[in-house]
Amino acid sequence: MTDLLTLQGLTKAYPGVVANDDVSFSIGRGEVHALLGENGAGKSTLVKMIYGLVKPDTGTMILNGTPYTPAEPRAARAAGVAMVFQHFSLFEALTVAENVGLGMENPPKPTQLSREIREVSHAYGLPLDPRRMVGDLSAGERQRVEIVRCLLQDPKLLIMDEPTSVLTPQEVEILFATLNKLKAEGTSILYISHKLEEIRALCDGATILRRGKVVGSCNPRERSASELAELMVGQALHRPERSRSAPGKVVLQVAGLTSEHVEEFGTRLQNVGFEVRAGEILGIGGVAGNGQDELLSALSGETLGSSETVRFQGNAVGHLGPNARRALGMLSAPEERLGHAAAPDMTLVENAVLSGWHRRKLAEGGFVRWGKAKDFAEEIIADFDVRTPGPFVAARALSGGNLQKFVIGREVLQDPSVLVVNQPTWGVDAAAAASIRQALLDLAAQGAAVIVISQDLDEILEVSDRFAALNAGKLSAPRSTEGLTMEQIGLMLGGAHDMDVADTDEAEDIRETYEEGRL
Amino acid sequence: MDLSSINWLLLLASLMVAATPILLAGIGELVTERAGVLNLGVEGMMITGAICGFAVATQTGSATLGYLAAALGGAAMSMLFGFLTQFLLSNQVATGLALTLFGLGFSALIGQSFVGVQGIRVEDLNLGPLADIPVLGPVLFQHDAMVYISLLLVAGVWLFLTRTRGGLILRAVGENHDAAHALGYKVVRIRLMAIAFGGACAGLGGAYLSLVRVPQWTQGMTAGAGWIALALVVFASWRPWRVLIGAYLFGGLTVLQLNLQAAGLKVPVEYLAMSPYLITIFVLVIISGRSRASIGAPATLGQSFHATT
Amino acid sequence: MIRLEKRPTPSQAWTWATPVLAVLLTMLAGGLMFALLGKDPVAAIKIIFYDPLFNPQFAAYSRPQLLVKAGPLILIAVGLAMGFRAGIWNIGAEGQYIMGAIFGAAVGLAMYPSDSWMIFPAMVIAGAFGGFLWAMIPAVLKVVFGTNEILVSLLLVYVAEKLMAAMALGPLRNPEGGGFPGSRNFQGYPAASNPELFPNSGMHWGVVAAIIAVIFGYILLSRHLMGYHIRLAGQSPRAARFGGVSPARLVIFCLGFGGALAGLAGIFEVTGPAGQITTSFNTGYGFTAIIVAFLGRLNPIGILLAGLLMALTYIGGELASFMLGLPSAAIQAFQGMLLFFLLGVDVLSNFRIKIGREGHA
DSSP states (O other), rough: OOSSSEEEEEEEEEEOOOOOOEEEEEEEEOOOOEEOOTSSSHHHHHHHHHSSOOOOSEEEEEEEEEOHHHHHHHHHHHEEEEEEEOOOOOTTTTHHHHHHHOOOOOOOHHHHHHHHHHHHHHHHTTTOOSSBBBBOHHHHHHHHHHHHHHTTTSSSSEEEEEGGGGOOOHHHHHHHHHHHHHHHHHHHHEESSSOOHHHHHOOSEEEEEEEEEEEEOGGGGSSSHHHHHHHHSSSSOOOOOOOOOOEEEEEEEEEEEEOSSSTTTTTOSSSSSEEEEEEEEEEEETTTTTTTHHHHHHHSSSSOOOGEEETTEEEEEETTTHHHHHHTEEEEESSOOOOOTTTTSSHHHHHHHHTTTTTTEEETEEOOOOOHHHHHHHHHHTTTOOOSOOOTTBBBOOOOOHHHHHEEEEEEEOOOOOOEETTTTTTOHHHHHHHHHHHHHEEEEEEOOEEEEEEEHHHHHHHOOOEEEEEEEEEEOEEEEETHHHHHHHTTTTTTTOOOOOOHHHHHHHHHHHHHHHO | EEEEEEGGHHHHHHHHHHHHOOOOOOOOHHHHHTOOOOOOOHHHHHHEEEEEEEEEHHHHHHHHHHHEEEEEHHOOOHHHHHHHIIIIIEEEEEEEHHHHHHHHHHHHHGGGGGGTOOOOOOOOOGGGGGGTTHHHHHSSSBBBBHHHHHHHHHHHHHHHHHHHHHHHHHHHHOOOOOHHTTTOHHHHHHHHHHHHHHHHHHHHHHHIIIIIISSOOOOOTTHHHHHHHHHHHHHHHTTTHHHHHHHHHHHHHHHHHHHHTTTTOOSSHHHHHHHHHHHHHHHHHHOOOHHHHHHHOOOTTTTTOOOOH | OEEEESSSOOHHHHHHHHHHHHHHHHHHHHHHHHHTTTTTTHHHHHHHHTHHHHOOOTTTHHHHHHHHHHHHHHHHHHHHHHHHHHOOOOOHHHHHHHHOOOOOOOOHHHHHHHOOHHHHHHHHHHHHHHHHHHHHHHHHHHHHHHHOHHHHHHHHHHHHHHHHHHHHTTTTTTTTTTTTOOOOGGGGGGOOOOOSSSSTTTTOOHHHHHHHHHHHHHHHHBBBBBHHHHHHHHHHHHHHHHOOOOHHHHHHHHHHHHHHHHHHHHHHHTTTTOOOTTTOOOSSHHHHHHHHHHHHHTTTHHHHHHHHHHHHHHHHHHHHHHHTOHHHHHHHHHHHHHHHHHHHHHHHHHHEEEEEEOOOO
């Protein structure tokens, strides 16, 4: 049997970087093929070429034995290529049915479409209500919308870009069941991920990309996770070192924290409470959109509450704004690097002033002392190995990993008593991620209380002493991470968010009816 | 003041005429904004439409040709805005202001030879027996064609936005341009079409002022109508039928204010003349203070789109 | 195929080159416009940009006018630039300018015919207060109700114009004016007038205030934490909140500062070059100042230069209308065109233009 899709010598260069360099591999029919690589390895560019969003500079693609040159996503869809995006391509203010319709070439009439969505989503164990507003759905349900949108077009090749990063372990299982079912029906899947265990569990073949080049291909079931990791990163990874020590006094107490105002499609925090001690790292896990941003702003002082909800060293600080909390020693680093933790068009020096002017005394009598600000920026750059041409470079010119090191460094170097970080290594390359985690461990070792909010459960288990799960704005009671299993964590995270797999037999029936109905 | 001297029937009859300019401009801007583009140049496009319409209508004697020229003129102005904001990614607020400033100057320039020229007479549409119904006839059925065209336009926009795929795509572009782009929709092209539609409607609204409502050409004759149309879209929570309600409410208040002036209310004319602007501000205050979702503003309103790969 | 590629860091060179390029392009396009109007484009451009300064026949009259026109433009533009930098769009400076003139003039006229030295300073303070107060309407509405400040500040311009007409016809009308609309002329009331400080210089207190505003604005933006927060909030509102900037405080400050400066421009104008409150006292400085602010790249030093240039187009425009019969509206269109070109070429400072084969991307 011939392969479904063959890529030959695909090359795509952007100014200053070759995103894909002579990439060749092929995907068989009914194969789940993994595309493995670090952030910035060129996975996204490659996928965009297959989906018609980007044109390759050179190289050819062959789909079903005929040359394949999609000029736009529409052409790709017509040829049977469908894609589920990493950052969802959904419209929050539109309904599920409207969202699905927008992704189809010739959608049926609205009533017919709604019926099909119901049927297909049930058939594949991903139940969806077509009338609901997408903005009100959980991350897992949103992904279902994308998948159903693809399935309604009977794709030959389904591209999935980091699909599990927004799912609980239980939801991952549901997804894998769906993908295996699709595979059994003959659909090929290109599965992009940097999570090695998943790939070993799901995929038949793997192509590994590093800096835009294919550095290996293998059957992932025959390789160990660490072998794959070395192929992907190109070096043995440094595991952060930690030494568990007896935690000190309680530094931060949060009790009865409930959001008063919630932004559109945001999550309301409900009676959140926990304590953190000096020298301890508390990991807060949860799937995106369960209140992480709201929790960070409540702790950073961007949203104010009643004074008693947050206590720092025994003093009520819930009513204090960000700068007043900084003055006391409560620091934070938000998830969004560009536009929240740092201003994209401002230089690193200016961004150093953003949160550091008070504790580092970068302003005197209201006047900014730019000389001292530059020294501070240079200190961060040197101590945290930030790769930049200099301190007077706009923040957006830095790579994700380097900017994140700068942001974390800016807070760590202010000698905080409490540091709250949200998604500290999201979209950061492995080496930078390791050094950021090490910095957080070192900070705790020096006696600071650290809170790590993250969706990456491996990360949380790696650095934190205790773990709590954030689910729909509610925080579970923290538990020690020693001996905690993935399954227990998954249940703490809300299991499958009440999204059950439809009974398989029943699903078959529905699917059969559906297919007959269409004939 | 003698309130009985106000002819209430005539007042109601002139309400629709008073509302039509801002209704036209408002419904056009609504479509532009639903596509995610904030064009603050409505005033500039209206005044351009006013002079283009007046010039062509008085030269040819045809109101239809005048309206056509006005729509083209407004659309051409809007394309200046479209080129700058969609291709050169300029700030939409600043560019809209530039459009207004330029439009006011440009219209004054081409309009100087039309100052004092007698406008043409636009006939009322003959609706036969409907026009003879007592009370309702003069109020609803004795107007020129553009009054009814503007109503059809509102209905058409509503149908388009809620019932067609094109409308769905337009709303999708306004909600999330990155997602629309990822699905393969041509964000810039769709937005340009929406901008052009908004410009053409604003042009028609301006021409209605210079051809029917006034009917004359004077420099700066729109006198803030474009800004009121912008406020109208906010008032309407970006929904077509509410633009209609808002425009007619506003038209009614304007006409009432003029009638009070005529009836000799013991307040200086200048203070009465402030009322449309003050009422608009008042309405804006009432409407604001609600979240974006509940008022229905498109999520990417005013943001530039640059496709990155 | 031409496409844009975002620069990693905004180009400093282009940031300053774009205004010059925009002026050159406007000269070209304006020349074309003048040619279409049947005027000699080269002569028109020369009359607008060269003759007011260097033609021996006109320069003696025109040169002082440069400062007279530039003063209010710069004063208003410096205030507006603060708001524009912070993403707060006060486009109703024209109204604040009018209210400054009305408030200040009312104080002066109430004192007539006293000749205390305190009258003029009191008028200046009242003028700044009037503009401030008028700007506080959109500011407070925005802070309390979240009302759009663009529409409110603009609509208030029309309200201010009507109010000014009511004043010129009513309370502030010159009792000795024989029933004509308009207030007393301050040039005939020395204690309340703002005369030329040096003969034939065009220099009056408003120009002095403009220079002080430029220096103040420059220091505020580049050295002070408040200026840093203004820039931060404009570029990245969320980062500003993370940095502890209060959006409400910023709205009040930027609108209030802009309003007060516009009010100052109004009172200096009514007591100086204009002389009195009339039904047509305002001439659009508040709107032209928006162009000046952008042309000066929202930087006070740039605004100083841009204000002088824009003043030149006013004077040159008058001269061209006198010499060539160029319609006065042409210069208004010319100024609007300048803002268009400026916004258009601005793309060069943030993007590289690439010409070459590339699909849609």
